[in-house]
Amino acid sequence: MMHCKLATIVASFVLSGCWAHIAYDNAETGEFTGVLEIRWLEPDRFLFVPNQTNPLRFKTAAGDRVIEPKPMYTDGGSIPRIFWSIPGYSPWGLAPAYIIHDWLFVAHHCNTAGYEDVSFPDSSRFMGESIKTLMETNRVPRDETLFFNVVAAVRTPIAKRLWDEGECDLPADEVAYGFAVDVKPVLERELEMVRKELDGVENELRTATDAARKQQLELYASKLRSEIIEINRLSTAAAAQPQGAPATRLLYTIDMSRIR
Numbered sequence: 001m002m003h004c005k006l007a008t009i010v011a012s013f014v015l016s017g018c019w020a021h022i023a024y025d026n027a028e029t030g031e032f033t034g035v036l037e038i039r040w041l042e043p044d045r046f047l048f049v050p051n052q053t054n055p056l057r058f059k060t061a062a063g064d065r066v067i068e069p070k071p072m073y074t075d076g077g078s079i080p081r082i083f084w085s086i087p088g089y090s091p092w093g094l095a096p097a098y099i100i101h102d103w104l105f106v107a108h109h110c111n112t113a114g115y116e117d118v119s120f121p122d123s124s125r126f127m128g129e130s131i132k133t134l135m136e137t138n139r140v141p142r143d144e145t146l147f148f149n150v151v152a153a154v155r156t157p158i159a160k161r162l163w164d165e166g167e168c169d170l171p172a173d174e175v176a177y178g179f180a181v182d183v184k185p186v187l188e189r190e191l192e193m194v195r196k197e198l199d200g201v202e203n204e205l206r207t208a209t210d211a212a213r214k215q216q217l218e219l220y221a222s223k224l225r226s227e228i229i230e231i232n233r234l235s236t237a238a239a240a241q242p243q244g245a246p247a248t249r250l251l252y253t254i255d256m257s258r259i260r
Contacts, residue, residue, distance in 0.1 A: 019148060020144040020145045020147065020148035020149075021144050023128075023144075023147065023148050023151065024132065024144040024147050024148065027128040027129060027131075027132045027147070027151075028061030028062075028129055028132070029061060029129060029132050029133045029136050029137075030058055030059050030060045030061045030126075030129045030130065030133050031058070031059040031133065032056070032057070032058055032096055032130070032133060032134075032137075033054075033056075033057045033058075033059075034051060034054045034055045034056040034057050035051040035054045035055070035056060036048075036051075036056045036095065036096055036099060037049055037050075037051055038074070038076075038092075038095070041073075042234075044075055045073065045075065046073070046074050046075060046076070047071065047072070047073060047074070047171055047175070047176065048069060048071065048072050048073075048074050048099055048102070048103075049071050049176050049177065050068070050069065050070060050071065052177075055068055055069075056068070056069060056096065056099065056100075058096070058100045058126070058129075058130055058133075060126055060129055061129050067100050067103065067104070067126065069099055069100065069102070069103035069106075070103070070106075070112070070170075071170065071171050071173075071175075071176035071177075072102060072103060072106045072170060072171065073169060073171060074098070074099065074102050075091060076090075076091030076092045076095060076098050077090075077091045077092070077093070077094060077095075077098045077150070078091070079091055087141075087143075088140070088141070088143050088146040089146070093140065094131055094134060094140060094146075094150065096130065096134060096139075097127060097130035097131045097133075097134060097150075100126060100127070100130045101123060101126070101127045101130070101154065104118055104122070104123040104126065105123065105162070105163060105166060106168070106169075106170070108123075108163060108166075109166045109167060109168045109169075110168035110170060111168075120159075120160055120163045120164075121155075123154065123163065124151060124154045124155045124159075127150070127151055127154050128147070128151045131146075131147050131150060131151070132147060135147065172186045174186045183234070183235075183238045184235060184238055184239065187231050187234055187235045187238070188235075190231055191228065191231045191232070191235075194224055194227050194228055194231065195228065197224055198221060198224040198225065198228070201217055201220055201221045201224065202221060204217055205217045205218065205221065
């Protein structure tokens with residue numbers, strides 16, 4: 001989830017050239033440590049869970065800040081599918097950098113302690129530092145155009161609007177660290193809340209007279225009904241897991257200590 005579609009990629013291919021080289025040279029590098037673990041929840045929805053003994057950390061170039069992401073939902077880099085076949089442009093091609101950037105947005109939206117002073121320009125600067133760190137330590141191939149395009153994308157007005165207007169959405173500890181059996185009460189609580197919300201919307205629908213308002217309520221009610229179906233599906237899937245099965249399935253692990 002890089003919080004914005006990289007819609008500027010096509011234009012950037014034309015505009016980059018020497019600008020990419022200048023931008024790359026001007027960027028500084030930091031330091032990655034720890035283990036990056038991504039867990040699968042369902043198609044195109046993943047969970048980052050910090051390793052409990054060796055969590056992922058990124059020390060910024062200035063050396064005065066260590067970014068340590070906490071559990072969060074992610075889709076990696078939100079890159080349009082049309083670009084996935086281009087080397088480097090998959091949603092997970094720069095996974096450590098995407099996770100660091102995602103966390104800065106989540107921390108901002110959730111008013112997380114220790115990140116109150118991180119600004120939107122900081123988020124794109126740290127994205128550049130983390131990508132260059134991956135490239136300069138040979139964890140991914142050096143590609144100045146890729147660097148330029150991704151950093152340009154996270155500086156767009158679309159990204160700024162998402163920074164300003166995004167909502168806090170954190171996973172429950174039972175989902176991040178628990179077993180499948182622990183997820184059931186979490187889903188039951190969520191189901192109860194969604195049903196109450198749907199009841200309120202349907203009650204308002206019965207008395208609404210304004211056509212525009214009725215259309216808005218009908219769309220929201222449809223969304224809530226879809227959420228109920230999804231919660232029930234997840235509950236059924238969790239109940240089918242064997243005793244002791246983790247709440248999520250490990251997708252892959254990257255040991256950042258290999259990056260030097």
